[in-house]
Amino acid sequence: MMNIHAEHFKKNLDRLLVDVKFEQIPFRLIQLERELKHFCESFNLINTLKPSSDDGFESQASILLDSYQVPLLVSKTELGNFRLISGILTYHKLCKIYAADDKSLVPCIVLPRRPNKETLRLMMLNDIIRPLLKQFVDVTGDTVTQSLTVWFTSEEQPSVFNSSQWQSLFPMIKTKTQLCEWLHISTKMVRLK
Known part of the structure; x- marks a missing residue:
């Protein structure tokens, strides 16, 4: 039997992920979701999850490939921008190769709407827990x-x-x-x- 919290989270995800789309989005239109930005600032997230290897030795092609293997998860704003919900480590790497005014396109999974606050927090936590507990x-x-x-x-x-x-x-x-x-x-x- 599934835990009541896990069941509730799964139901929210099932509803949220119904009409997702895979799109190429101009990198300059992607910004951190406010909650994600606050979350990253409240804890030295990038340094905690930094791999032991120096990603300064990675080629742009390798970083771009990372963006396909672990695409950004975003929601679209009313103004046509996109808010990053998940994929913070991929986003951090892409920031190193693309300038803010760059017209480069990056692969993204676009949610049909912004998740509710509880689901958003769980998605952010899962995004950062994956490398720490599931992949390291x-x-x-x-x-x-x-x-x-x-x-x-x-x-x-x-x-x-x-x-x-x-x-x-x-x-x-x-x-x-x-x-x-x-x-x-x-x-x-x-x-x-």
């Missing part, structure tokens, strides 16, 4: 502890695992032990409630 080969306990504490806890909810947002994204991981087993790291390295 070697993740440290300190990085996991620091990142998850900032992203999933509050004064009202000091436990990562009891957070409704965590339960929406990872309903099967209910304890630090389960998380550490999944990540193949020692429970002694992670300090979470």
